[in-house]
Amino acid sequence: xxxxxxxxxxxxxxxxxxxxxxxxxxxxxxxxxxxxxxxxxxxxxxxxxxxxxxxxxxxxxxxxxxxxxxxxxxxxxxxxxxxxxxxxxxxxxxxxxxxxxxxxxxxxxxxxxxxxxxxxxxxxxxxxxxxxxxxxxx
Numbered sequence: 851x852x853x854x855x856x857x858x859x860x861x862x863x864x865x866x867x868x869x870x871x872x873x874x875x876x877x878x879x880x881x882x883x884x885x886x887x888x889x890x891x892x893x894x895x896x897x898x899x900x901x902x903x904x905x906x907x908x909x910x911x912x913x914x915x916x917x918x919x920x921x922x923x924x925x926x927x928x929x930x931x932x933x934x935x936x937x938x939x940x941x942x943x944x945x946x947x948x949x950x951x952x953x954x955x956x957x958x959x960x961x962x963x964x965x966x967x968x969x970x971x972x973x974x975x976x977x978x979x980x981x982x983x984x985x986x987x988x
Contacts, residue, residue: 880942884945888949894942899974902935902939904978907978907982909930910931913928939966939967943966
């Protein structure tokens, strides 16, 4: 990765930390990331939001590369990225509550995920879009 891009990402990470979202520098596997959670909502939830923002950004970059200038295609692929990010959030959210000793059924996980996205959705998309623009040089 070019040094300028790394500095730009560091700036976005700094901005995101003001929003209490902490995107990792690189896209990560949700299962591997989930093993690092400790059950503390003040630490875990912003980290989960950061992971989703980073992975969503990586998906947006791939979408832009695949769709090129075809705006309708880009819009559809980005929508697929957002659906994937929403669905994959089950893994870290379930793990977070499991670390707290709460074993949740599927419906309960979905309800907690809805609460999570209600709180962090705007920050996730804002961070993902900023990271995407930096990586694509837009």
